[in-house]
Amino acid sequence: MYKQVSEKQVAHYKSLCQSALDKLRAELKKKHGISIRIVLVGSGARNVVTRNGDGPFDLDYNLVLLSIPQEYTGSPEKLKTLIRETLDNLVPGNFTHGKDSTSAITYLLHSPDRKKVEFKVDVALVLAGKNCYNKLVHDKKTGRYIWNKIRKSADIDTKLAAIKNAGRLDAVADIYYQKKNVYLSRQDSDHPSYVAYIEAVNEVYQKLKK
Secondary structure (H helix, E strand, O other), rough: OEEOOHHHHHHHHHHHHHHHHHHHHHHHHHHOEEEEEEEHHHHHHHOOOOOEEOOEEEEEEEEEEEEHHHHHOOOOOHHHHHHHHHHHHHOOOEEEOOEOOOOOEEEEEEOOOOOOEEEEEEEEEEHHHHHHHHEEEHHHHOOEEEEEEEEHHHHHHHHHHHHOOOOHHHHHHHHHHHHHHHHHOOOOOOOHHHHHHHHHHHHHHHHHOO
């Protein structure tokens, strides 16, 4: 069953991740001329981090690329490898080295006995366009690195602002947890966390309009 992770515990891991990513930003700028903006996204940004029982929980960050030297613009694999290897030397020593996941660089923190994962952080590379974002994806079937378009979340942000003004953010969190547990009970893998969250926002927003 999914339950909320305490703010104190989440804050501890946010601090660890932010420290490493701040060092990454400084090193990329100084040594490679790459400028980035660090953005916490997903449940961590909205303070609704959950875990299934005593399983791991995760945080998600986007590294928004603001300026990239010419040698990396046409070689996203080289860019991702550089960022991963640089960050490997900056994360705390009890984390694994980064894994080149499909849409992110993934770091794991295991329990002291190494029997289970306690925490995971995903770091995605993103280019901001005029009407959309482009996330770097590693297509494992073809081996290609592709910039995939993803829509901006202005619509959800507008709805969230209205919900916040109405003092109903707690309702969003309650419905989000309910939906996570319903999908878990159904063993439904087609509704990841961000889908459940969007559904919760839309549901509360529709109630405001009635």
